[in-house]
Amino acid sequence: MKMKKKEVKGIKISDLAKITGVPKSTIHYYVKMGLLPSPLKTSQNMAYYDEKCAEQVCLIKELQDMGINF
Numbered sequence: 306m307k308m309k310k311k312e313v314k315g316i317k318i319s320d321l322a323k324i325t326g327v328p329k330s331t332i333h334y335y336v337k338m339g340l341l342p343s344p345l346k347t348s349q350n351m352a353y354y355d356e357k358c359a360e361q362v363c364l365i366k367e368l369q370d371m372g373i374n375f
Contacts, residue, residue, distance in 0.1 A: 315344070316353060316358075317352075318333075318344070324359045340361070341354070342358070
């Protein structure tokens with residue numbers, strides 16, 4: 306019996322960084338601080354973030370622009 310590969314929904318951190326204009330290190334920081342959910346790890350060096358994280362990162366940036374720091 307052949308096993309099917311799991312279909313992973315989400316975006317890689319490099320794509321999330323491109324979409325939001327936020328460096329990968331900052332996204333890691335947001336996860337560490339609990340501002341973003343942890344990504345789905347598919348291997349030691351591969352993780353997928355929920356697509357909603359892009360909206361959350363943009364909201365965090367907007368709040369920071371308003372003077373609210375995390």
